[in-house]
Amino acid sequence: MAFREINSKMIEATVVPGQRLFSQRGAMLAYRGEVSFTPNLQGGQGGVMSMIGRRLANEDTPLMTVEGSGTVLFGHGGHHVQLITLTGDTLYVEADRLLAFEGTLQQGTMFLGSQGGVMGMVRGQVSGQGLFTTTLKGHGAVAVMAHGGVFEVPITPQRPVHVDPQAYVAHHGDVRNKLSTALGWRDMVGRGSGEAFQLELSGSGVVYVQASEEKL
Amino acid sequence: MFRLQGSKVLAVDVTGDAVKAKNGSMVAYDGQMAFKKLSGGGEGLRGMVTRRLTGEQMTVMEVRGQGTCWFADRASEINLVQLQGDTLYVESSNLLATDAGLRTGTTFTGLRGASQGNGLFTTTVEGHGQAAITSDGPAVVLRVSPQYPLSVDPGAYVAHQGNLRQSFQSGVTFRTFLGEGGGEAFQIRFEGDGLVYVQPSERNTIAGDA
Numbered sequence A: 001m002a003f004r005e006i007n008s009k010m011i012e013a014t015v016v017p018g019q020r021l022f023s024q025r026g027a028m029l030a031y032r033g034e035v036s037f038t039p040n041l042q043g044g045q046g047g048v049m050s051m052i053g054r055r056l057a058n059e060d061t062p063l064m065t066v067e068g069s070g071t072v073l074f075g076h077g078g079h080h081v082q083l084i085t086l087t088g089d090t091l092y093v094e095a096d097r098l099l100a101f102e103g104t105l106q107q108g109t110m111f112l113g114s115q116g117g118v119m120g121m122v123r124g125q126v127s128g129q130g131l132f133t134t135t136l137k138g139h140g141a142v143a144v145m146a147h148g149g150v151f152e153v154p155i156t157p158q159r160p161v162h163v164d165p166q167a168y169v170a171h172h173g174d175v176r177n178k179l180s181t182a183l184g185w186r187d188m189v190g191r192g193s194g195e196a197f198q199l200e201l202s203g204s205g206v207v208y209v210q211a212s213e214e215k216l
Numbered sequence B: 001m002f003r004l005q006g007s008k009v010l011a012v013d014v015t016g017d018a019v020k021a022k023n024g025s026m027v028a029y030d031g032q033m034a035f036k037k038l039s040g041g042g043e044g045l046r047g048m049v050t051r052r053l054t055g056e057q058m059t060v061m062e063v064r065g066q067g068t069c070w071f072a073d074r075a076s077e078i079n080l081v082q083l084q085g086d087t088l089y090v091e092s093s094n095l096l097a098t099d100a101g102l103r104t105g106t107t108f109t110g111l112r113g114a115s116q117g118n119g120l121f122t123t124t125v126e127g128h129g130q131a132a133i134t135s136d137g138p139a140v141v142l143r144v145s146p147q148y149p150l151s152v153d154p155g156a157y158v159a160h161q162g163n164l165r166q167s168f169q170s171g172v173t174f175r176t177f178l179g180e181g182g183g184e185a186f187q188i189r190f191e192g193d194g195l196v197y198v199q200p201s202e203r204n205t206i207a208g209d210a
Helices: A050-057 A117-126 B044-054 B112-118
Strands: A003-007 A010-013 A021-025 A028-040 A063-074 A079-094 A098-102 A108-113 A132-148 A150-155 A162-165 A168-181 A197-210 B001-003 B009-022 B026-039 B059-071 B076-088 B095-098 B104-107 B122-134 B140-144 B151-153 B157-170 B186-198
Touching: A010 A021, A010 A028, A010 A079, A010 A098, A028 B140, A050 B104, A063 A098, A079 A197, A117 B001, A132 A197, A150 A162, A150 A168, A150 B026, A197 B026, B009 B076, B095 B104, B122 B157, B140 B151
Parallel strands: none
Antiparallel strands: A003 A010, A010 A063, A021 A063, A021 A098, A028 A063, A079 A132, A079 A168, A098 A132, A108 A132, A150 A197, A162 A197, A162 B026, A168 A197, B001 B009, B009 B059, B009 B095, B026 B059, B076 B122, B076 B157, B095 B122, B104 B122, B140 B186, B151 B186, B157 B186
């Protein structure tokens, strides 16, 4: 793994020739050795078509390519950083939460409407995720940012997990998600419990939840 | 039943009983849960009048069901308090969750409340069980005994429990009015026997500038 945790808010990445890293632009704190940072106009991998796709999807967080040989420290905005190692499965995460990821991962954009149709789109709007989300697939490590600490909740077929949309960070594995509503007459008259919408995740995998209801 | 997961997340195993928590503080749950809004200040009509008059409007929800529920509030640190029949005095904004066996109410605090910038009333929790309180930064628990009274900055005070008398202390001199004060013009003094929770951060208070 190319990443190593320095403390809860900083990671150190080892760059070796021939292996690229992608990181959020401006997230470099310090580096050792011969490392070059090139702004990535396309905002990630793939050709021009994927770039247009990301632009349209509003998932085009400015990224930079990190190449060379040496070590780089990353951190951003004092947010907590969580390292996630992927072994062939797909991570679903918002683009602005991505701090850095290895070049071995395939980046893509997913239309939420394709998972759950209209309700998927409604879910994206309610949870503030928009209509699209970023996917990372393959073998490698990802550093994801969150406000407050992150904890993992395992999802098993017998036990679906419900998450507050504002506290949701990312998930991976074979997971279906849908928006579940607990709207009742109480919410209509302004006496709701503040937990009217929840993301229901079922299947098998892991969901990452942050200790805060604040977006980044 | 209350477990801390890290210092900022509270995990509660719910087995059919009702846990009260601050509105909207649930971040995740598994199993079956139902959330219902309650209101602080006691039940019934009397509670409603109390809430209106005191402004200590803690919006609480009742969580019932089977499974594990995780709570967190804006990434603030969480402290667990064990109550055995005694009373915990806490600001409603600092109270995250209480056990089914605890009752909450409202009491008058006088000048201390005004100096904290939190109003004249505070929330009381009493009974047998566990409560979770939040603080900005990890809170320290300071013991007060009859020989050793304690003075606390109103902005850093979070909660207290036990048999304590509190009085309001001011170190205001003519220098304060000239704008030359030391920044510590007011303190709350605790005497008696009990525990005081203090956070390593100061809220904005009226007294804070003096």
